[in-house]
Structure formats: structure tokens, C-alpha cells
Amino acid sequence: MRIAWGISGAGHLLKESIEVMETLSGKHEVKVFLSRAGEEVARMYGVLEQIGDFPIVRESKQGFAFPPCGAFNLKRFDVFVISPATSNTVAKIRLGIADSLLSCCASQALKSKVPLILVPTDSKHIVETRAPNGQVFMIYPRKVDLEHLEALRDEGVIILEHPKEVPRTLEAAKEGVRRVIKLD
Numbered sequence: 001m002r003i004a005w006g007i008s009g010a011g012h013l014l015k016e017s018i019e020v021m022e023t024l025s026g027k028h029e030v031k032v033f034l035s036r037a038g039e040e041v042a043r044m045y046g047v048l049e050q051i052g053d054f055p056i057v058r059e060s061k062q063g064f065a066f067p068p069c070g071a072f073n074l075k076r077f078d079v080f081v082i083s084p085a086t087s088n089t090v091a092k093i094r095l096g097i098a099d100s101l102l103s104c105c106a107s108q109a110l111k112s113k114v115p116l117i118l119v120p121t122d123s124k125h126i127v128e129t130r131a132p133n134g135q136v137f138m139i140y141p142r143k144v145d146l147e148h149l150e151a152l153r154d155e156g157v158i159i160l161e162h163p164k165e166v167p168r169t170l171e172a173a174k175e176g177v178r179r180v181i182k183l184d
Ligand SMILES: Cc1cc2nc3c(=O)[nH]c(=O)nc-3n(C[C@H](O)[C@H](O)[C@H](O)COP(=O)(O)O)c2cc1C
Pocket: 007, 008, 009, 010, 011, 012, 035, 036, 037, 038, 041, 044, 085, 086, 087, 088, 089, 100, 102, 121, 122, 132
């Protein structure tokens, strides 16, 4: 499969997402779409070099129109995964805003019927996470964050709790289980 993998500016589930990307790259083509914040946060968590091993589109090298998003209109990818997905990027996608690399790619993917999988950082009422220095702390996502996820689910977007669920979701899609990934 040709997988476009978006990484937004989230520390939560970042290392876990990269682990899954590395596993998938053995069997699939994986291209990374890295938000500007994603680049900064990955540097803080010490994983930017690891991400740089993949073919990559960096928002920091883009202007305002994001030409690489056209690849979704031209069906150059079979699926678009954003993991981890910040509450910022999720909100933009839900509301139809397309003014950042990832929200623009997601918008084009949805408008071109390319399946979209999101692994949001704010997916439940309480999330335990880790700062770059290793300190553990809790975040309490807002009602609006959770409402965005429900609305996106209703639109056919696949919402997963953890990146480790991505491979079996892709596998199911490949086998034509259209109720797992709504292709039409
Ligand atoms: C160290 C660090 C970790 C962060 N982790 C998260 C996170 O887990 N979830 C989240 O929604 N935002 C997180 N943020 C905030 C986002 O980076 C910020 O909202 C940014 O504007 C998101 O841009 P993007 O959605 O285009 O990547 C974090 C910021 C920093 C500095």
C-alpha cells in the first residue's frame, strides 16, 4: 500500500507512531507529512532524525498553498494516516479549515475519497502523557475536542486510540472490509 503518514505537533503517542511507521515501511511505501509544530516537537523528544529517514514533506519548507496535497487528489496514496493528531489539526479537519499542511492534505483526501485514519491525542476524558523531560502528567481534553471526533466518525473517518491499531486496520482495508474503512 502507498501510505501517507502525517505527524502533527504532539508529544503524546509520537514515539509509538514512529515505531509503527518503521514496522510498516518493511512492507509498504510510507511517506511522511510533517507539520511545522511536528518538526519542533519531534526535535524536543529527540526523534526528528528518526523521522528524517523516511521520504518526507516538511511544512516548514512550504509556502501557503501546499502543492504536495495535490497527490491526494491524484490518488497517489491509498490511505492517509495522521498519528499523532493534535487537537488543533483535528479541529481544523472537522471544521473544513485547510490552512496547514496536514489540514490541507486531509481536506483533499476527504474530497477525493482517500480513506483517512486519525489517531488523536485527545481521544478520551483523561489522558496520561509525558513531557520531553520524561515527567508524567495528565491532560483533560475539552468537550469540543471529543465532539469533533464524533462528527468525523459520522463522516466516515476512522478514529483509533493507538497507532498500534493502524496495521490491522490497513490489513482489513486491503482485504476489502469496507465497513472498517469506508471507501465510498
Ligand atoms: C512539547 C510539546 C508537546 C505537545 N503535545 C501536544 C499533544 O500531545 N497534543 C496536542 O493536541 N497538542 C500538543 N502540543 C501543542 C501543539 O504542538 C500546537 O497546538 C501546534 O500548534 C499544533 O500544530 P499542528 O496541529 O499543525 O501540528 C504540544 C506542544 C509541545 C511544545
